[in-house]
Amino acid sequence: ALLPALLLAAGALGKPxxxxxxxxxxxxxxxxxxxxxxxxxxxGKEEARSFDQLSxxxxxxxxxxxxxxxxxNKDGYLTTEELxxxxxxxxxxxxxxxxAKVWKDYDLNKDNKIxxxxxxxxxxxxxx
Numbered sequence: 001a002l003l004p005a006l007l008l009a010a011g012a013l014g015k016p017x018x019x020x021x022x023x024x025x026x027x028x029x030x031x032x033x034x035x036x037x038x039x040x041x042x043x044g045k046e047e048a049r050s051f052d053q054l055s056x057x058x059x060x061x062x063x064x065x066x067x068x069x070x071x072x073n074k075d076g077y078l079t080t081e082e083l084x085x086x087x088x089x090x091x092x093x094x095x096x097x098x099x100a101k102v103w104k105d106y107d108l109n110k111d112n113k114i115x116x117x118x119x120x121x122x123x124x125x126x127x128x
Contacts, residue, residue: 036048042086042090044093047090069086070082070085105122108121
């Protein structure tokens, strides 16, 4: 509901110059369908969880602030490219945050290096 609402809002806010740039309301990724996937791709996993706890009014207010951040050229319109850039930024942040967490789990002796033995122990643990 969040991403389709954003896409509808983007369509209502303005019209991109080329038809192929226009985001389709309700469009989802072909490789994995579902609201939760789009929700997390757009907001990031943690932010998506926080949105799940908000009232519709609070959600709209926060979404409006996010839309302002997505509009890189501040022209009042959202293009497909701006949405793609935003989603890449969110996903990159998620990857770095996840890597930092995983690194702590794998660097068993806390020397900022992951030795093969540490990797095997953290990955396979008691199987070895």
